[in-house]
Amino acid sequence: MPTHIAVLIGDVVVALLLGALSTLGYGLPSQHLPMTFGYAAVLLAAALFGRRCAYLTIVAIVTMVLLRGLPRLGPLDMAAFAAIATILAWLAAEVRAQRRPGDVLQRFQADRDQRALLDHLPKMVWIAEPDGTMRYHNRYWYEYTGLSGDEGWQAIVHADDMQAAMEAWRDSMATAQPLNLEMRFRRADGSYRWHLVKGVPIVGADGKVHCWYGASTDIEDQKRALETLALANQRISRFLAVLSHELRNPLAGVTTASDLLHREDADEPQRQQALATLQRQSQHLRRMVDDLLDISRVTQGKVELRRSLVEIGELLDEVHRDNLHIAQQHGVILVPPEHEGTCYVRGDHARLRQVLDNLVSNAIKASGRGQRVFLSVSERDGESTIIVHDEGQGLDEDFVARMFEPFVQSPAWQSRGLGLGLSIVKHITELHGGQVSVRSEGPGRGSTFSLKLPCEASAECGACDDGPVQIAPAIKAHVLIVEDEVQNAEALQTLLELEGHRASIATDAETALRMSREDPADVVLCDLELKDGMSGYDVARTLQSSDNPPYLVAYSGYGQQSDRDRTRLAGFQLHLVKPATIAEILAAIDEGLRQRHLGSRATAWPAITS
Structure with missing residues (x-):
């Protein structure tokens, strides 16, 4: 209350002073100037001190004029002055209430800070008038588009997106609804990139749109990533469908052959045919599993190459010789390789053979009866060029560009594999x-497939040959098979005994350790996951610490690099991945005997067979 009284007294004092000053003009000869002084005093009071001070000033002026008794101003003049001055005081007070000097300064500072912020945003920000005219673009807009400011946003919109963009913008302005659309903008370098354009209307208290605030964000990379992800999902779905189909085919053959072998009324030729089917389909399943493991290893950079000097001409002759029978079965003519020069490549013989086998096998499958497959190798400027050409079904131009990608297959090949072979060929x-x-x-x-490999300058390998050592001739050994799948263990035991080895079976870790103490084995072929507590790793660590440790071979369905590292640390010298061929198992036994014969106990063995 005291504060209000003090303000009121202040308004009265200001009104009296302004009234006294303004009435001084009423003694002047002019009839209009005195009234101007009065109006000016009222406006000044309203602008500086508010509506109440202005009204008090009007009262003070009229009272002082009447008290002075100026003859030129009658009652009507005073009434007109009071009415006009009251209106002016009200208007001036309203303006003062809405826009005080401090508010103007604050608004200017806020606008300057806002624009500084918008100029540093990493996206194109804009402000538009209610009719769509652009009022402001931030600095990033000009940097991104390369525009000078004279051109509108329509100058950078892709022609195919222009109509949709204009219609969306007009609809938003007409309905005062937010703008949300995707369109392509031309960047300063001339390339078109997708943008997400969003705009919101700023609506005042009167319900009208005062302006539009918006931003345009570059989403080109996100769209490409989504497209790549969608394509990958499509390929994986197709791959799973093909995998399911490819697995069911050999499994159907295995089931049928197994049922036939269980029939007592089957004759010997039928049994032999069933056995051949089992062998063929099991090899087909193994190749598919190998492809899956290979594509995982090569894409992660975990393939270990056992390098040696390989003469490419001899390797091509070997591939021709081993695929000749398959070509004859298909009625395809596999022409003997043509040689031009001699080229030695420092590489992994088995992996290079895998590459050439894949290319030649595909060429045979792509050819019809009577068509030919040509092989050639030439050397020039330190580089060998291997050509595999067929006269078969050919390739579509669009498919050629992506045929080395994983899980990609030509429509004519979708029932002939998993679409991994050529991707593995490329990586190797x-x-x-x-x-x-x-x-x-x-x-x-x-x-026509062309394979280019760098040649070595000399064919002399000498001490620089870091390839695999030669395996000694087979020596009969005592092999302990540690496997909890009894049927698998018994089948392997039979095969080893047919090869002349003595084989024993332990179905758990404790039995394996007990048998090793009672009758030490030369080679232990051990599964990693065993039932009843201890694992194959425990068996390896225990046997490795014995006085005369055997040659330890891990035999497991796990074949990743981390699995091999773990088996090596546990004491295994070799890692075989199920299902290994009998030839690979026999080679492992021979190597174990050779190592024991030489008395050298290697802590790790680099030849990881998959």
């Missing part, structure tokens, strides 16, 4: 410092 070739390419003149006109 690149690991050897080479490159593979393909060309085709179109469907029905054959295909």
Whole structure:
């Protein structure tokens, strides 16, 4: 209350002073100037001190004029002055209430801070008038678009997106609804990139749109990533469908052959045919599993190459010889390789053989009866070029560009594999410092695969040959098989005994350790996951610490690099991945006997067979 009284007294004092000053003009000869002084005093009071002070000033002026008794101003003049001055005081007070000098300064500072913030945002920000005219673009807009400011946003919109963009913008302005659409903008370098454009209307208290605030965000990378993810999902779905189909085919053959072998009325030729089917389909299943493991290893860079000097001509002759029978079964003519020069490549013989087998096998499958497959190798400027050409079904131009990607198959090949072979070929070739390419003149006109590998300057390997050592001739051994799947263990025991080895079976870790103490084995072929407590790793660690440790071979379905590292640390010298062939198992036994014969106990063995 005291504060209000003090303000009121202040208003009265100001009104009296302004009234006294303004009435001084009423003694002047002019009839209009005195009234101007009065109006000015009222406006000044309203602008500086508010409506009440202005009204008090009007009262003070009228009272002082009447008290002075100026003859030129009658009652009507005073009434007109009071009415006009009251209106002016009200208007001036309203303006003062809405826009005080301090508010103007604050608004200017806020606007300057806002623009500084918008200029540093990493996206294109804009402000538009209610009719769509652009009022402001931030600095990033000009940097991104390369525009000078004279052109509108329509100058950078892709022609295919212009109509949709204009319609969306008009609809938003007409309905005062937020703008949300995707369109392509031309960047300063001339490339078009997708943007997400969002705009919101700023609506005042009167319900009208005062302006639009918006931003345009570059989403090109996100759209490409989503497209890649969608394509990958599509390929994986297709791969799973193909995998399911490819697994069911050999499994159906295995089931049928097994049922036939269980029939007592089957004759010997039928049994032999069933056995051949079992062997063929099991090999087919093994190849598919190997492909899956290979694609995992090569894409993660975990393939270990056992390098030696390989003569490419001899390798190609070997591939021709081993695939000749398959070609004859298909009625395809596999022409003997053509040689031009001699080229030695420092590489992994088995992996290079895998690459060439894949290319030749594909060429045979792509060819019809009577068509030919040509092989050639030439050396020039320190580089060997291997050509595998067929006269078969050929390739579509669009498919050629992506045929080395995983899980990609030509429609004519979708029932013939998993779509992994050529991807593995590409990765293994690149690991050897080479490159593979393909060309085709179109469907029905054959295909030509070219494989380029760097040659060694000399064919002399000497001490620099870091390839695999030669395995000694087979020596009969005592082998302990540690496997909790009894049927698998018994089948392997039979095969080893047919080869002349003595084989024993332990179905758990404790039995294996007891048998090793009672009758030490030369080679222990041990599964990693065993029932009843201890694992194969425990068996290996215990046997490795014995006085005369055996040669330890891990035999497991786990074949990743981390699994091999773990078995090596546990004491295993070799890691075989199920299902290994009998030849691989026999080679492991021979190597174990050779190591024991030489008396050298290697703590790790690099030859990881998968």
